Each structure stands twice: as structure tokens, then as C-alpha cells.
Amino acid sequence: MFHSFTRRTGLAIAATALAAMAAMPAAAADWKPQKPIEMVIMAGQGGGADRLARLFQSIIQKENLASMPVLPVNKGGGSGAEALRYLSDNAGEAHKIMATLNSYYTTPIRNDIGVDIEEFTPIARMALDTFVLWVNADSDIQTLDEWVAAVKDAGGTWKMGGTGTGQEDSLVTAMLEDTFDLDITYVPFKGGGDVAKNLVGGHIDSTVNNPSEQMGFYNAGKSRPLVAFTPERLAAFPDVPTASEMGYDLVYWMQRSFVGPKEMPAEAVAYYTEMFEKLSQTEEWQTYTADKALMADFLTGDELQAYFLEERAKHAEILNSMGEGSS
Amino acid sequence: MEMLSLLADGFATSLSPLNLAIVILGVTAGLFIGAMPGLGSVNGVAIVLPLTFIVPPSSAIILLAAIYYGAMYGGAVSSVLLGIPGASTAVATTFDGRPMAQRGKAGLALIAAAVASFVGGTISVVLFTIFAVPLADLALAFGPAEEFALVLLAFTTFVGLGGDDILKTIIMICLGLVLSTVGLDLISGQPRLIFGDLPGFYSGISFLVLAIGVYGVGEVLHTIETSKSAPQVTPAKLTFREFGDGLRQMNRLWKTMSVGSFLGFFVGMLPAAGATPASLMAYGIAKTTSKRPETFGTGNIEGVAAPETANNAASTGSLLPMLTLGIPGSPTTALLLGGMVMWGLMPGPMLFIEQPDFVWGLISSLYTANFAAVAINIALIPLFVWALRMPFTVLCAMVLVLCIVGGFAPSQKMHDVWLIAGFGVAGYLLRKADYPLAPLVLALVLGPLMEKSFRQTLIAEQGNLLAFVERPLSGTFIALAALFFVLPLLKHVRGKEKKQVVTPAE
Numbered sequence: 099m100f101h102s103f104t105r106r107t108g109l110a111i112a113a114t115a116l117a118a119m120a121a122m123p124a125a126a127a128d129w130k131p132q133k134p135i136e137m138v139i140m141a142g143q144g145g146g147a148d149r150l151a152r153l154f155q156s157i158i159q160k161e162n163l164a165s166m167p168v169l170p171v172n173k174g175g176g177s178g179a180e181a182l183r184y185l186s187d188n189a190g191e192a193h194k195i196m197a198t199l200n201s202y203y204t205t206p207i208r209n210d211i212g213v214d215i216e217e218f219t220p221i222a223r224m225a226l227d228t229f230v231l232w233v234n235a236d237s238d239i240q241t242l243d244e245w246v247a248a249v250k251d252a253g254g255t256w257k258m259g260g261t262g263t264g265q266e267d268s269l270v271t272a273m274l275e276d277t278f279d280l281d282i283t284y285v286p287f288k289g290g291g292d293v294a295k296n297l298v299g300g301h302i303d304s305t306v307n308n309p310s311e312q313m314g315f316y317n318a319g320k321s322r323p324l325v326a327f328t329p330e331r332l333a334a335f336p337d338v339p340t341a342s343e344m345g346y347d348l349v350y351w352m353q354r355s356f357v358g359p360k361e362m363p364a365e366a367v368a369y370y371t372e373m374f375e376k377l378s379q380t381e382e383w384q385t386y387t388a389d390k391a392l393m394a395d396f397l398t399g400d401e402l403q404a405y406f407l408e409e410r411a412k413h414a415e416i417l418n419s420m421g422e423g424s425s
Numbered sequence: 426m427e428m429l430s431l432l433a434d435g436f437a438t439s440l441s442p443l444n445l446a447i448v449i450l451g452v453t454a455g456l457f458i459g460a461m462p463g464l465g466s467v468n469g470v471a472i473v474l475p476l477t478f479i480v481p482p483s484s485a486i487i488l489l490a491a492i493y494y495g496a497m498y499g500g501a502v503s504s505v506l507l508g509i510p511g512a513s514t515a516v517a518t519t520f521d522g523r524p525m526a527q528r529g530k531a532g533l534a535l536i537a538a539a540v541a542s543f544v545g546g547t548i549s550v551v552l553f554t555i556f557a558v559p560l561a562d563l564a565l566a567f568g569p570a571e572e573f574a575l576v577l578l579a580f581t582t583f584v585g586l587g588g589d590d591i592l593k594t595i596i597m598i599c600l601g602l603v604l605s606t607v608g609l610d611l612i613s614g615q616p617r618l619i620f621g622d623l624p625g626f627y628s629g630i631s632f633l634v635l636a637i638g639v640y641g642v643g644e645v646l647h648t649i650e651t652s653k654s655a656p657q658v659t660p661a662k663l664t665f666r667e668f669g670d671g672l673r674q675m676n677r678l679w680k681t682m683s684v685g686s687f688l689g690f691f692v693g694m695l696p697a698a699g700a701t702p703a704s705l706m707a708y709g710i711a712k713t714t715s716k717r718p719e720t721f722g723t724g725n726i727e728g729v730a731a732p733e734t735a736n737n738a739a740s741t742g743s744l745l746p747m748l749t750l751g752i753p754g755s756p757t758t759a760l761l762l763g764g765m766v767m768w769g770l771m772p773g774p775m776l777f778i779e780q781p782d783f784v785w786g787l788i789s790s791l792y793t794a795n796f797a798a799v800a801i802n803i804a805l806i807p808l809f810v811w812a813l814r815m816p817f818t819v820l821c822a823m824v825l826v827l828c829i830v831g832g833f834a835p836s837q838k839m840h841d842v843w844l845i846a847g848f849g850v851a852g853y854l855l856r857k858a859d860y861p862l863a864p865l866v867l868a869l870v871l872g873p874l875m876e877k878s879f880r881q882t883l884i885a886e887q888g889n890l891l892a893f894v895e896r897p898l899s900g901t902f903i904a905l906a907a908l909f910f911v912l913p914l915l916k917h918v919r920g921k922e923k924k925q926v927v928t929p930a931e
Contacts, residue, residue: 142628142756149763152474156767160478170471171837175628176609176616209616257885262611285569285885286612288877291752298750301568302885314751314773385769 129365131166131193138171138185138196140178146227146290146308148172150354151197154224157382163373166193177201177265182213188359192366195221198355200266203410207417208264215410219358219367220402222374224383226393227352229270229327230338232305232312234297235320242325242344245304246278252303254281259293259302262286264417267293270306270327270350272420277346297321308352309334309391334391351393353409355402371398432554435785439793444484448790451488452797455495456805462503462637462831465512466496466757474764482768483783487790489761490744494546494794497700497740498802501538501733502809505531507824509641509831513632513870514700514736517708519640520863521721521728528724531813535806536671537729541682543799545734548686549693549741550791557788558777560694561749567695569881570893574902575695576875579702580867581909582709593860601868604630605876612880625840632870634832634841638848639855639862641828645821646853668803678730681711685734693739694746699755700739701870707735713912741791748772748784 137155141147148170155168173181178201185196196218206213231245239245249256260267263286271284285302287293290311297305297312298320305312309332315321323338327350331340341348356374358367377383378396387394397405438444458469469492477485500515505522518538525534567575580598607618608629619626675682685707692703711731712721721728744761746752751773753759765772770780777784813820832845852862886892894900 149759149766152471152760152763153767156474156478175625179627255887262609263613283884283887285881287881288611295565295746295750295752296568299565299568301570314771314775317771318774320774386766389771 129192129363129369131164131366131369133193134167134169135164136171136194137168138173138181138194140174140181140196140198140201142172142174146311147197147199147354148174153382153386154197154377157377157380158373160382161377161380163376176209176211177205177262179205179209179211179213182206182215183211185218185357185359186213189217190361190363191359192363195356195358195370198353198357200269200352200409200413202353202355202357203406203413204264204269204417207410207414215357215406216403217360219360219362220399220406221356221358221367221370222378223353223355223395223397223402223405224374224378225354225387226395227308227310227354228332228391228393229266229306229350229352230309230312230332230335231274231324231327232294232297232307232321233303233324234300235322236300237303237322239324240322242339242341245324246280248303249278249280249282254283256280256282256304257285257302258282259285259287259296259305261290261293262288264420266350266352267306269413269416269420272416273348273350274306276419277348294321313390328393332391333388353405354392355397355406374398428554431781431785432789434782435787435789436792438483438782438786439487439790443480444487444786444790445793447480447484447488448491448793449797449801451491452495452498452794453801455492455497456499456502456798456802458492459496459499459511460502460809461499462507462509462511462633462641462827465500465633466493467760468834469493469496470757470760470764474760474767477764482765482770483786485768486761486764486783486787487794489764490787490790491794491797493740493757493761494737494791495798495801497546497737498539498542498798500736501542501729502535505534505538505729506809506813507641507827508644509824509828510636510866513636514704514739515732516636516701516863516866516870517704517732518729518736520708520732521723521725524722524724525726525729526813530724532667532806532810533671533674533726534724534729535809536668536803537675537726538733539799539802539806540672540675541678541685541730541733542737542802543795544682545686545689545737546741546795546798547792548683548734549690549738550788550795552687552690553741553745553791554788557745557749560745561774564694564746564750564752566898568896569878569885570896570899571902572695572878573875573882574893574899574906575692576702576871576878578902578906578909579692579706579871580875581906582706582713590859590861594864597855597860597862597864598868601865602872604635604865605869605872611877612884623840625838625844629873630844630869631841632866634844635848635869636866637828637832638845639852639866641824641831642845642849643852643856643862645824645828646849647856648817649821674726675730678727681707681727681731682734684710684714685731686738689735689738690742692735693742699743700736703739703742704732704736705867707731709909713909744791748776748787749774 137151139148139151151170155170158164158168173184181196182205188194202215206215233239239248258271260271268284271282274280275282287296290307293305294307294311294315296302298315312321323335326332326338326340327348328340329342329349378394455469459466470489473489473492477488500511501518503509503511504515504518505526508519508523510516510519522534607626609627610617616627688707689703692706693700708728708731711727712718715727743755743758747758747762753762762772770783828845829842832841855862882892894903
């Protein structure tokens with residue numbers, strides 16, 4: 099205890115002194131990871147979050163953005179509860195970072211797992227994933243209004259497919275039900291790819307897939323986007339209107355960020371922030387975000403923390419209206 | 426004939442010296458990865474994935490596919506030698522592979538597995554080459570109702586053929602189904618059976634933990650007990666005569682192997698199912714259609730050939746929805762998909778049109794990977810068999826270490842190690858009481874899939890149970906399942922009547 103205290107203080111003093119003396123751009127230049135960096139993923143292998151985290155890892159490796167290798171570790175149990183607990187048990191660690199998604203807020207709200215995300219150290223938000231309402235290309239529905247009419251006609255038997263209950267897709271569905279006063283049958287599936295396939299196969303009537311999950315089918319002319327839940331139209335679908343421009347307050351994002359444990363040393367935070375900033379400027383990342391209609395909205399530090407807390411409050415509200423809160 | 430010219434172009438890619446070297450390297454690595462319990466193709470592909478940037482994308486995917494293929498061959502090795510299925514796809518291989526090894530025929534069992542894998546792999550690659558594009562639509566026709574019907578069919582092909590005490594089989598299936606409900610419920614998102622609040626149970630009980638526990642640890646405990654009086658020596662060696670003998674025996678199994686290949690390919694192609702149910706169904710069918718079903722489970726070479734053809738065929742089949750629909754059928758294909766996205770390739774209905782070089786390069790590399798895998802595998806069999814000649818006291822300690830490392834490695838939780846210890850003791854006791862362990866493990870593998878698709882269908886169809894029989898595909902599967910369930914019972918009853926009539930004196 100004493101040992102780690104003095105070491106950390108010593109490092110901090112040295113860093114401050116150096117920064118003051120030589121007016122270095124950041125303390126990051128002095129601190130380098132001493133061992134492989136563990137990248138904890140809040141989801142299991144093979145899902146969207148996992149694929150994205152491994153994409154980050156490969157870009158870091160390829161562009162040599164870190165002096166030590168990055169090791170992805172999946173801790174997806176309990177909608178990420180496992181990863182959240184793990185991070186909160188490793189306070190002060192400088193070699194563990196976590197890739198987050200929206201279960202970063204929803205999991206601690208839905209179940210009391212003894213984790214307060216306010217304590218974690220925000221590092222960088224890499225992107226915001228978007229949501230779009232999809233129907234099968236064989237369907238007659240062309241617009242949001244027609245969709246609403248069709249759902250009302252179905253009288254509660256309209257099948258909306260999505261990821262697990264309490265996860266992002268079900269929240270968007272709840273928002274739709276709320277806005278248009280609808281009664282939808284929500285069918286949960288294991289992952290976004292599974293959902294997309296079931297829409298194209300005609301087993302469900304509509305989905306709110308991320309564009310990346312439907313892109314393959316969309317390009318093949320098998321699915322049709324109706325409306326995007328973004329403030330502005332997506333570059334990938336210039337003809338698809340947004341709900342906001344039609345006068346409905348329906349905006350929902352999936353955030354893809356990195357956080358560190360509580361009390362992560364400031365030098366390490368600076369190091370990772372710089373690493374991710376460089377990553378966000380690489381060509382691979384720029385192409386990927388453009389192809390998959392992701393908004394590459396880079397955000398760090400206190401602003402990111404403020405964003406997290408605001409989103410948490412918003413999610414608590416949606417979950418409460420769904421009757422999903424833990425208390 | 427356009428296809429043939431495309432395939433020829435593909436071979437031009439896959440037979441380049443670099444790609445050929447990559448296939449051999451990948452297959453060898455995969456073989457060892459698959460042979461280690463706890464290290465499966467998922468881990469192998471995940472480790473190698475970020476290293477693939479040094480080669481062009483088509484070589485990179487060839488490397489990953491070669492590892493995937495090699496691991497499928499290797500899975501049989503630990504099933505036969507140690508009785509621990511290295512992956513869920515190799516469970517059925519233990520049923521007859523392990524007894525063969527115990528009777529000193531480990532070499533023969535491994536040859537059977539390698540040859541069967543080769544046959545299954547090759548037939549399915551041919552099917553893949555010809556039907557990849559049209560079959561994608563069949564995969565799409567599979568919704569939750571069809572998934573449920575298929576899993577039910579997988580259960581009945583096995584249950585009906587249990588042969589052992591039917592009551593005990595049913596008890597073990599129920600126990601496995603209970604274990605399969607542990608963890609976070611997909612539909613409601615609530616944790617179930619987490620024993621108070623043990624966070625380790627949130628992600629459920631993995632197949633590997635149960636299999637390593639009841640087969641690996643349980644087997645060691647059982648062997649320690651039985652070898653106390655008479656130390657068990659496994660006279661395992663492999664001569665060329667045995668090798669030739671093995672090939673001759675395999676030559677008589679064409680029917681089993683073709684059934685296994687077709688079944689494996691089609692079941693593997695369906696995104697939800699994959700290689701595990703395929704291998705079990707192939708074993709079940711081989712046993713029912715056999716003239717001497719009672720020899721299954723005691724070391725019948727056919728019982729090794731059937732599941733091994735099917736699981737290799739299924740692993741090729743599961744590449745189909747991944748490439749044509751962008752839907753991974755298994756965690757490994759999900760990683761392959763991730764790799765393709767990284768290289769800027771978009772799997773999906775357009776891939777075959779937009780990237781023919783890549784697709785046909787990959788398909789042709791499956792042919793070369795198959796040849797490389799069977800050759801390397803057979804060459805290494807003497808080495809694998811030699812491992813069995815270690816004194817039991819050494820081997821037993823090594824198996825225990827492998828069990829613990831293999832159980833800890835995938836999730837890195839001590840929780841799983843304790844579970845393995847617990848399941849090991851439970852498995853040993855159940856074995857002593859003569860309860861079959863296979864149904865327990867199978868129920869854990871298939872249970873979550875069955876429950877999920879059952880509930881999805883009921884939600885989607887507003888609770889209408891008839892939905893399962895009204896849809897043509899699922900209705901057919903349900904009918905087949907019913908047939909498979911009743912058939913053995915009829916056989917059983919008839920058999921009894923016959924016995925009473927023919928041999929009253931006995």
C-alpha cells in the first residue's frame with residue numbers, strides 16, 4: 099500500500115516537474131506501458147462490440163500506436179456486469195482499459211451489481227453507432243407513416259426483432275411504442291446479425307438494426323431503411339429521412355468508447371487518450387466509419403464524463419418507463 | 426461451367442508457394458490447437474487474427490480457414506486419447522473413440538477419425554462449390570420455429586437410440602437442461618439460478634467446463650479406482666500393417682460417411698445449428714441403421730467415422746451463411762467474419778459478385794487444406810499414440826493439469842476451475858451409479874438453443890403452439906423427430922416379442 103503510494107506520487111511529481119521544466123506537450127511522452135495492455139470487452143466473442151474492439155486492436159498493432167501489445171479479453175457475462183465488476187475491482191491499474199457500449203449504463207441500472215460508472219476514468223469516445231428502422235424489401239411499406247399504420251392494423255401482433263430485452267434495440271422499440279402509442283410484439287434474438295437475417299427471411303416484420311448489421315442485405319436489395327434515428331440524415335442513406343425532421347423527438351445512439359478503472363494514473367490516461375486520438379485519424383478508421391454509417395465523434399476527458407452521466411440519466415428514464423429499473 | 430473456370434482461378438491463388446506454405450502452417454497449428462482440450466479453433470483464430478496484416482487478405486483468410494480446419498481434425502485427438510472432447514463438436518467422437526483407445530486401438534481410431542474427416546471435408550467442399558449461392562436462401566428460410574424443430578430432431582435421434590436405461594437417460598437430459606438455464610435469460614434479461622449472487626454464474630455454465638469436468642476429471646478418478654488392483658497398460662502402438670488395415674476397414678464405411686457428409690453439410694449450414702448437433706445426429710443415424718447397434722459405445726469404428734465426417738462437413742457448411750449472408754454460424758466463423766471486415770471485405774449477398782478472386786481463392790484453399798490436414802494428421806498419429814504409452818501415474822497427472830488449464834484458459838475465471846472439480850466428482854459418482862453422461866452434456870449444449878427458439882416462436886406467434894407444425898419446414902422436422910422417437914421403441918417392443926418367442930428356453 100505504502101509502496102504503491104510513494105511510487106505513484108513519485109511518478110506524478112516527476113511528471114509534473116518535467117512538464118513544467120521542458121514545457122512538454124503532455125506527460126504522456128514520459129509514461130509508457132510496462133506490460134501488455136488488457137482491453138476488456140463488455141461482450142462475448144463474435145458480436146458487434148467484439149468485432150469493433152478487435153478492429154481497434156488490429157489498427158493499433160498495424161500502425162504501431164502502442165509500445166506494448168494490446169490483448170482483448172472478453173468479459174461479456176451478465177450483459178457486461180462481469181466486465182464492470184472486473185474494472186471496479188482493479189482501481190488504480192494503468193494497464194487495463196475497457197471498450198464500452200450502452201450496457202455501460204443500462205446494466206448497473208437494471209441490476210444492482212455494486213458498480214458506479216461515475217468512478218471510472220473516461221478515456222475516449224471513438225464513435226456513435228446509429229439506428230435505423232428496417233423492413234423487408236418485399237414489404238409494401240415505404241414510409242414511417244405507413245409503418246405506423248401497419249403496426250396499428252396488426253393490433254399487437256406486429257413482430258419487431260431485436261437484441262436482448264433491456265438492451266439497445268428494445269429501448270428504441272419502447273421509444274417508438276411510446277411516441278406513436280403502439281403495441282408491438284418484441285422478439286429478442288442473440289445478436290444483431292441474427293436479427294438482420296430473420297428480417298430478410300421473413301420471420302419478423304421490422305427491426306431497428308445498426309446500419310453495419312443490415313448493410314450487406316441492403317446492398318443486395320433485400321431490406322429497406324424507412325427512417326433514421328439521428329438528428330441529421332446519414333451520408334450512407336441520403337434519401338432516408340430522420341425522425342426528427344418529421345417532427346418526432348426520436349434520437350438514439352450506441353456509444354463506442356474506452357474507459358479506465360477508478361484512479362487510473364493521469365499519465366496513463368494521457369497516453370491512452372493520445373493513442374486513441376491517433377487511431378481516430380487513421381485511414382482505416384475513417385473508411386470503416388464512412389462505410390458503416392458510424393458517426394466518428396471523438397470526445398475525451400471531462401466532456402466525455404459529462405456525456406456518460408447525461409446518457410445514464412436518460413437511460414434510467416427509458417428503462418423506468420419500460421418497468422425495467424431495479425428499484 | 427463458369428464455376429469451374431472460377432475455381433481454376435482460385436486454385437491459381439491457393440497453390441501459390443506462399444499460400445501453400447500458409448495452408449500447411451495453419452493446418453499444423455490448428456491440429457495442435459484442436460488437440461489441446463480447452464484450446465479450440467476460436468482461440469486459435471483469435472490469437473492469429475491481428476498477425477494477419479503481414480500477408481495479403483486472401484492469404485490471411487486462407488491462414489485462418491486452415492487453422493479452423495486443422496482444429497476440426499485435431500478435436501478428435503483428445504477425444505480418443507484422453508476421453509475429453511476438446512470442443513463440443515467432438516463429444517460424439519468420445520463415445521466409441523475412447524473405448525477403442527482403451528482396448529489398445531487408439532491408432533486405428535485416430536486413422537478412422539482422420540480419414541472420416543477428410544471424406545467429410547472433401548464432400549462438403551464439393552457441395553459448397555456447387556451450391557453455395559442457391560443454398561443461401563435455404564438458410565434464410567430458417568426462423569425460430571425451424572430452429573426449434575431441428576434441435577428437437579437432434580435430441581430425438583440421440584435419445585431414442587440411447588439403448589441404455591431409458592429412465593436414466595431421461596433423468597440426465599433433465600439435469601442437463603436445468604444446468605443450461607443457469608445465467609442471464611435472453612428473453613427477460615434477468616439472471617437465473619445464480620446461487621445467491623455469484624457473478625461467475627452470470628455467463629452461464631459453459632459446455633467446456635462440464636465436459637472437462639465429467640469426462641476429464643471424472644475419467645481420471647474412475648481410472649485411479651479401477652487400476653488400483655491391476656495397473657492398466659494401454660498397449661498402444663501403430664504399425665504399417667495396422668494402418669493398411671485401418672484404411673480397409675474405412676473402405677467399408679462409405680454409406681455411413683456419405684450420410685455423415687451430407688447431413689453435416691446441411692445442418693452446419695443453418696446458422697443456429699452448427700457442427701455439434703450435426704455430429705450427434707450422424708452418430709445417432711449410424712447407430713439406428715446399423716445391423717449391430719449394440720456394438721456402438723463399445724469401440725465400433727463406425728461410431729468414430731460418423732461424427733467425424735459430419736463435424737468436418739459442418740464446419741465447411743457453416744462458412745456458407747458467413748460468406749453469403751454475413752451471418753456467422755459459430756464463434757469461430759464470427760471471428761473470420763471480423764477478419765474479413767478488417768481487410769475491407771463485406772461478406773453478404775454481394776460478396777460472390779464483387780470479390781470473386783477472394784471467394785474462389787478461399788474455396789480452393791479448402792481443398793488444399795483438406796489434403797494437407799489429412800496428410801499431416803496421419804503423419805503425427807504415431808506421436809499422439811506414443812503419448813499414451815506414458816506410465817499411468819504420469820499420464821493421469823498430466824491429464825489433470827490439462828483439464829485445469831483448459832478450463833481456466835478460455836474465460837480466465839477461477840470460478841470455472843471450481844466448477845470443473847465439482848463436476849468431476851459428480852461425474853465420477855454418476856458413472857459409478859451407471860448413469861450415461863453423454864445426454865447430460867448434450868442437453869447443456871442444445872438446451873439453450875432449444876429454449877430460445879421455442880420462446881421466440883411463441884412470442885412471435887402470440888402463443889400459438891400449432892405454429893411449429895403449420896410451417897412446412899419445421900413441420901417436416903417435427904414429423905421426423907416423432908418418427909425417430911417412436912422407431913426405437915417399436916424395435917424394442919418387437920425385439921422383446923421375438924426374444925420371447927424364439928428363445929423361451931434362455
